[in-house]
Every structure is written in C-alpha cells, then in structure tokens.
Amino acid sequence: MGNAAFWVVLPALLAALPPGSPAQSLFSGSYPLLDGDVIRYESTPPNDLVARLQRRLDQGEAALSLQEPQGYLLSVLQLLNVPLSSQTLVFSKTSFQQHRIGPATPRALYFNDSVYVGWVQGGDFVELAAVDPSQGTMFYTLDQRRLAQPKFVRRAECLQCHATPNTLGVPGLLVRSVFPAADGVPQLQVDSFVTDQSSPLRERWGGWYVTGTHGNQRHMGNVWIQDKEHPDRLDPEGGANVTSLKGRFDLTAYATPHSDLVALMILAHQTRLHDLISRVNWETRLALDQQASRNKALGVPADTWSDATRHRIYDAVEALLRYMLFIGEARLEAPVQGTSTFAREFAAAGPKDSAGRSLRDLDLNRRMFRYPCSFLIYSEAFDALPKAARDRFYRRLWDVLSGKDTDDAFAALTKSDREAILSILRQTKDDLPRYWRKTER
Known part of the structure; x- marks a missing residue:
C-alpha cells in the first residue's frame, strides 16, 4: 500500500500535520496497541463498504466479474459505487507493487466518500482502503487471478510496513508529493510533502500525473528531475496546464485517459479529514x-x-x-x-x-x-x-x-x-x- 501515493498507517507515534494545519502539534500522545480493550482495531469485525460487499458476495447477492485488461477493477468500482471520473494517476515508485509502477505504467487510484481503490497495470492485486465508521481505515487486497470465489483479504501487514506520524497516530490515509527520478524512484535525500487542503499548489503532486488548467500557478506534477545531483531543481513548466496525457505513455490499458486536477484536490482534502475524524x-x-x-x-x-x-x-x-x-x-x-x-x-x-x-x-x-x-x-x-x-x-x-x-x-x-x-x-x-x-x- 503506497505511502507517497495512497495510504500509510501508524499504530502509535507522534502525529503531525503540514505547517499551518489546525492540528499541527495537537496530537502528541501515543496509543496502546491497536487491539487494546478500548479500540480493538484488529479484532472487531469491520463494517466498511468493502466488508459489506464481501458479505454480499458470500451470500450470493453480488458477483465480481473479470474484464481484461483491468481484471476485477471495473466490477469492484461499480459494486462500490466509485466513479471512474475520480481516476488519478501516480507514477512514483511508492507502492505495495512498486516494481510495476513508473512514468510509463502509473498506478491508478479511484475514490468516493469512504473507499479508495488502487490498480496497477499487470498487478497481482487490486488494493483497497475503506473507512469503517467507528474503527478508522481498513486495508484490503483482491487477487487479480480468475478465481471461482474472489475474496477481499484484510492486510494487517500494512500497519507494519507503513508507519508514519502523518496519519495522526491512527490507521489512515496519506497523499504525498515527492521529487521523482525518470524511473519513478523518489529521491529521498530531499524532503517530500504531505498534501492536504493547506498545501500550496507549488508543493503538490510530485510523482503524479495531473490533467487540468490552473493559470499561472505551478505544481510538481507531470515531470521528474533531470539531475540527481540536484533533485530539488524540478522544473514545473513542462507539467503546467496539461490537458491530455496522450504521448506521455500508453493510455489504452487505463479506464479513462484522465488524472483529474479537481479529483486530486478533493482527494487531498478528504484523506486528511478521514484521519482527523478517526483520531477524534x-x-x-x-x-x-x-x-x-x-x-x-x-x-x-x-x-x-x-x-x-x-x-x-x-x-x-x-x-x-x-x-x-x-x-x-x-x-x-x-x-x-x-x-x-x-x-x-x-x-x-x-x-x-x-x-x-x-x-x-x-x-x-x-x-x-x-x-x-x-x-x-x-x-x-x-x-x-x-x-x-x-x-x-x-x-x-x-x-x-x-x-x-x-x-x-x-x-x-x-x-x-x-x-x-x-x-x-x-x-x-x-x-x-x-x-x-x-x-x-
């Protein structure tokens, strides 16, 4: 599950928001184990949209269909009522299936108000994060092989592999902006940014494709660094006001040709808010x-x-x-x-x-x-x-x-x-x- 591109989880560490955010230094406490007597994150049966869909599948009230080249993706989106228009594309190698991701094969993300779906071209899994009303964000994968009974599997290892204070000390969601190389590898010798509604556009979407217009404002999307000795010298001009990704990579495998700017803005707003609601x-x-x-x-x-x-x-x-x-x-x-x-x-x-x-x-x-x-x-x-x-x-x-x-x-x-x-x-x-x-x- 991707820390720069999607969601990151933290059991108990000092939490922080980007500078200027309302909860910048508020949440400084640590939590007991997630399976403690009060929260019981791991042992409480989830009641998020993915868990509800799995119950429908188990009872024969719904069925997943496999359709190439996206596998189960389109069926999952339809059954979870996630709009195709929400598609955003991230090419930085910061995901569970990072070996398959790069500028030529970006990862596609889709979302509605309470569930997030990730798809990687040729990937082994569809990745999902769903917000349980009481327990916070739950993480799942769906095997992309043609199976008689495809099943959403809850992935506890996400809690161990992706630990950061940037989810406010709860299992949560995170959008990151990085300085990517031409192969999509983020350059860790320079800072990355956590993106929420307080982030200026100039710090957003490094490692993402962005389709849309924004006047004379600039962002970090659609481009990568040219000089690894100076990774912070990212030239935003080539990525500005891009309305089509045609010619940048092969779009035929993707459900839509867009990585919509407005969808990216809503994504940044609501991922942070889901974390805040869970923390409160x-x-x-x-x-x-x-x-x-x-x-x-x-x-x-x-x-x-x-x-x-x-x-x-x-x-x-x-x-x-x-x-x-x-x-x-x-x-x-x-x-x-x-x-x-x-x-x-x-x-x-x-x-x-x-x-x-x-x-x-x-x-x-x-x-x-x-x-x-x-x-x-x-x-x-x-x-x-x-x-x-x-x-x-x-x-x-x-x-x-x-x-x-x-x-x-x-x-x-x-x-x-x-x-x-x-x-x-x-x-x-x-x-x-x-x-x-x-x-x-």
Whole structure:
C-alpha cells in the first residue's frame, strides 16, 4: 500500500500535520496497541463498504466479474459505487507493487466518500482502503487471478510496513508529493510533502500525473528531475496546464485517459479529514475510558470529567472543526479546472437545500468550495463520533455559524458564508441539536 501515493498507517507515534494545519502539534500522545480493550482495531469485525460487499458476495447477492485488461477493477468500482471520473494517476515508485509502477505504467487510484481503490497495470492485486465508521481505515487486497470465489483479504501487514506520524497516530490515509527520478524512484535525500487542503499548489503532486488548467500557478506534477545531483531543481513548466496525457505513455490499458486536477484536490482534502475524524473518535473513546477508570478508583460520580479530559476532547474536536471549515486552506491564485466529468458528478451528489445549494458545490476560482464546510459532515464516520465529541462539535459549529464566536481564526468565513452553511445544514442534516432549529440567534 503506497505511502507517497495512497495510504500509510501508524499504530502509535507522534502525529503531525503540514505547517499551518489546525492540528499541527495537537496530537502528541501515543496509543496502546491497536487491539487494546478500548479500540480493538484488529479484532472487531469491520463494517466498511468493502466488508459489506464481501458479505454480499458470500451470500450470493453480488458477483465480481473479470474484464481484461483491468481484471476485477471495473466490477469492484461499480459494486462500490466509485466513479471512474475520480481516476488519478501516480507514477512514483511508492507502492505495495512498486516494481510495476513508473512514468510509463502509473498506478491508478479511484475514490468516493469512504473507499479508495488502487490498480496497477499487470498487478497481482487490486488494493483497497475503506473507512469503517467507528474503527478508522481498513486495508484490503483482491487477487487479480480468475478465481471461482474472489475474496477481499484484510492486510494487517500494512500497519507494519507503513508507519508514519502523518496519519495522526491512527490507521489512515496519506497523499504525498515527492521529487521523482525518470524511473519513478523518489529521491529521498530531499524532503517530500504531505498534501492536504493547506498545501500550496507549488508543493503538490510530485510523482503524479495531473490533467487540468490552473493559470499561472505551478505544481510538481507531470515531470521528474533531470539531475540527481540536484533533485530539488524540478522544473514545473513542462507539467503546467496539461490537458491530455496522450504521448506521455500508453493510455489504452487505463479506464479513462484522465488524472483529474479537481479529483486530486478533493482527494487531498478528504484523506486528511478521514484521519482527523478517526483520531477524534479514538481520542475521545480513550479519554472517556481512562476517565471512567479514575472515577471508579476515586469513588466520584461516573459523569465527572477532569480538566485534562475536557481539554483532550475539546482540543481534538476544535482541530476537526477548523479543518472542516477550511481554516488555513491554501488560496487559489487563478481558477482551476479538471478534464474529466468528476467536478460535475461530484457536485451533483448533493444533498441540496431549498435554494438548490449544496456543501458539494465547487468554487475553484479562489478556494475549493463555494460554501466552506466539508461534505464529509454527512459521512457515516462523522455520525459515528462518540456523543461527547459530536455534541461538542455541533456546539462549536453553531457558535461559529451563528456569529457568537467572533475569533479572528474564523475571519475567512464571511457573514454570507456562515448564513449559507447554516441554512444548508438545517435543511439537510437530520441529527442537529434542537437549538439549531431555532430561528433566533
């Protein structure tokens, strides 16, 4: 499973976000083993989309079909409702099947709101990462051989081979930008970048193909270093505003000819957010379990919280809130546009309020979204947050959107932004607290 291209996992190490990100230094604690009494990551039966599909396969309610040259890929995407338009292509050798990957044979990645699928030309496996609502990201492979009963196999070794603080100390997802050589090998003597919504375009997509236009802004995609003695001297001009990959490699084996710029932007946003949601979930469960043990030992009421517990949960929620409101988002210096139908399909997925507005409406002129509150607020993973964390999140979100919180940290959200987001959520999010339904503020 690819650390620069896809996902990376970490059981328990110091976590960090890219400079300027809301949770830059917040998550500094270590976790017990993933199979501890509270989390039980390895022993709890997963309930992500891949696990659910496997149950359907086992019960004869669905079937996978093999179609060359992609093998089971197209069938998997269809059954998991993953759009072909989400295809992005990465050519850096940073994957589980890296010997098959390079500029002439990039790895294809596809995703929806809660599952990620990787395909390598001539590869032995389809690779999958799926977000379990309570347990975080799960990792699977699907053997590409023609089998009577193809099966998704959970891969625990991903947790051992890909350990990094950049997934916030939980099994997670990661998009990296590297300085690749002409054969796709990343040059490790220079820094690479973790890509999320705070990353400037100039640091994004090293080792990736990128199709789309972006004006006078530059990124690291579509090119590789020419001088290994000076790997940081990557010339972005040859990779700028590329609208077709024809002539760069043989496209016939791929499901689409695109590596869509807008899909890449959404990918960077939601991979980091999935990690944050998982971290807040685990942080809260562990904090409450430890508090319960202390309360029992001290003979105090079960609902007692220490200041340390309160700060631990509230600080984690605050980091999540700020990321979901795109605080610290890198501003676009020119309009951007992809080449596939991804942007149109993504925006059409709704839900919409009575004015036809949606949190999936894209801006792409000065920022990513027209109404800057993440669409993953509708996700199963968000809804599965422990009540203590979810209640705190909704209270803080209400404070910001209603205008009660006037902190400069939220200055990027205009009055019209806040009013629009508030209206959209009131009409499209069913589990809002009762105080959200009041007309007065």
